[in-house]
Amino acid sequence: MKSHIQKHLTSYKEKYKNRGRLLISCPDKPGIVAAVSTFLHEHGANIVESSQHSTNHEGGMFFIRFEFECEDLLAKEVKLEESFKKIADTFSMNWQFTYAHNLKRTAIFVSKEPHCLLELLWAWESGDLMTDIAVVVSNHEDAREVVESFGIPFKHIPATKDIRQEAEAKQLQVLKDYNIDVIILARYMQILTPTFVAENPYRIINIHHSFLPAFIGARPYERAYQRGVKLIGATSHYVTDDLDEGPIIEQDIERVNHRDDADDLKKKGRLIERTVLARAVKWHLEDRILVHENRTIVFN
Structure with missing residues (x-):
């Protein structure tokens, strides 16, 4: 492959x-x-x-x-x-x-949920994402088999809030070893420290499973269900020190209703997350994004 x-x-x-x-x-x-x-x-x-x-x-x-x-x-x-x-x-x-000939080298960070990672790998395999996916980093072993089936190195680095600095030191070394230009958080469920973010300004792209600025932080689908929303969405943005408040690159939504429970919202949300993240990454790779203050200009 x-x-x-x-x-x-x-x-x-x-x-x-x-x-x-x-x-x-x-x-x-x-x-x-x-x-x-x-x-x-x-x-x-x-x-x-x-x-x-x-x-x-x-x-x-x-x-x-x-x-x-x-x-x-x-x-x-x-x-x-x-x-x-x-x-x-x-x-x-x-x-x-x-x-264009100088392809950006990409690292994908992922935790347990594979849907965003798989979307990126499929787009890469089909030639829709022009990048060199150099390495995948995870705080769990779940994605190793699928990643290695694509011939991509997989690095398991356990990460929790108790060992965050130690984990990030290892991650930063991996980024240096693989000469990484772009970091994609494909449902990587750990908060990055200001030190990590400062070393990669506007080079870290995240997918948040909510239509920001609504439901910032954890468990947005559960909170959206409790609030009785009629629209759910996903947001891809650059990572800054302010949690889920970095410059927004792309968003999308889908209508839901009272028949949808929290699990239904999650299923529909995952489809949106995949496509929103893939579009944001593609535009970044093609140098279509300019950041001004906390906003983006996207020439797509």
Whole structure:
């Protein structure tokens, strides 16, 4: 199975070896699009996709994402970034070039419930998630067999609130050993410490089994049932020090009624969780997300 997936990834990297992306956020002022478009043209790049957003008020912000093709891009990356600094300084930009051939290396954290993990593995196997899933980390052994069937290393690191710092030290070492770019919490049921989060800013994507900001924390389906909700949902967000309050990437909902008990809500909720997390991860991997304050701009 690993070789089958590797063919997907190798084919993608070859097909998009000259594909680059440029993400920019800066104070809104005239001339930004013209300046960047001219820059890309002068460096032999052809823009294939462009999306932008302005907050449209005095002192507002401007956000834009370019995707472009440029012949022999690998040899031009350093010069391209060095040359762009002048424009970036002129417009006070926060900016980042990324390259499609440089696939992000992903670690998935999971506890006992496998549905979100399986959705990611299936999407990866089919070629819908272009990433190198380098390792799966779990505080339980339940997922080992399925993970290893995909040819992915599985690391069992017990974690409870009593040994959290010890567990996170081991986890951080695993992330370093595997050179991880993105961490996906696929129903990983442990709270991360500020130290862990600080070492991975906007690189940790979580799925919360509730339509945030409702029912933050544990047992949201039970509390939703007790409240008699008519809609349930799931939320994928970046992890920050504030529990379940990081910038939201994606959400979805489904209607329920008085006939649904707490178990019914959980079953329906799991379907939403799977798709919401997979979409959020895909957009992150494709560099479609900009974070501003505690909000996201998602060019999807």
